[in-house]
Amino acid sequence: MARRADAEAVRHERAVVACERCPRLVRHCRRVARERRRAYAAEAYWGRPVPTSLPGGGARAVRLWVVGLAPAAHGANRTGRMFTGDRSGDFLYAALHRAGFASAPVSLARHDGTHLLECAISAAVRCAPPGNRPTAGEVARCRPFLDAEWDLFPGARAVLALGRLAFDQSLGLFRRHGLLSARQPHFAHGLCLRDASGGPALLASYHVSQQNTFTRRLTPAMLDSVLHQVQRIVRDP
Secondary structure (H helix, E strand, O other), X not given: OHHHHHHHHHHHHHHHHHOOOOHHHHHHHHHHHHHOOHHHOOOOXXXXXXXXXXXXXXXXXXXXXXXXXXXXXXXXXXXXXXXXXXXXXXXXXXXXXXXXXXXXXXXXXXXXXXOEOOEEEEEOOOOOOHHXXXXXXXXXXXXXXXXXXXXXXXXXXXXXXXXXXXXXXXXXXXXXXXXXXXXXXXXXXXXXXXXXXXXXXXXXXXXXXXXXXXXXXXXXXXXXXXXXXXXXXXXXX
């Protein structure tokens, strides 16, 4: 069973990386990788759709599934790993480390030795969009990847959506699987939804963007509070 799950995860990763469904995003990712930011001029950019980050134990070990908006142009689009190589990733990984879901408080590169613990990180859109604003069509074309991951992570007990778009897409995912269909919740930081019939919990946080963290709309203590809820859900037998 574990070997089959690992093979499915590998096929899924390859499908994500090879995706070219959104020509505008393909062009943007490649252009950014070609032109580069001066600080990273000597680096080879990833410049493709970014696969989901998995814990060392693989997809079957996932208990917390974090869903973001999209890769950053000079962050994950450069490094090839979600929330890696930029200030947003620094903020997120520090919090995950404090909560016991990451082995280190920083994530600088794909092979820097930092690994996730019982946690997967993906996004509603797998390519870096211009201005961090994917179109509705681009979000829709990426949606099957979220659906596939629902099946890849059968042990997930909590889904943490970062930002309104990720929350809306995660809520839609739950509803496509018959959960949370009776609720009409509005996005709010700290929101936690659970279906009476079971299934994972859906939690919401403001996005870890620099705009939010620099203005202190989202503070480390605020994200820690949400992750404390996650800890109780994930680790309560």
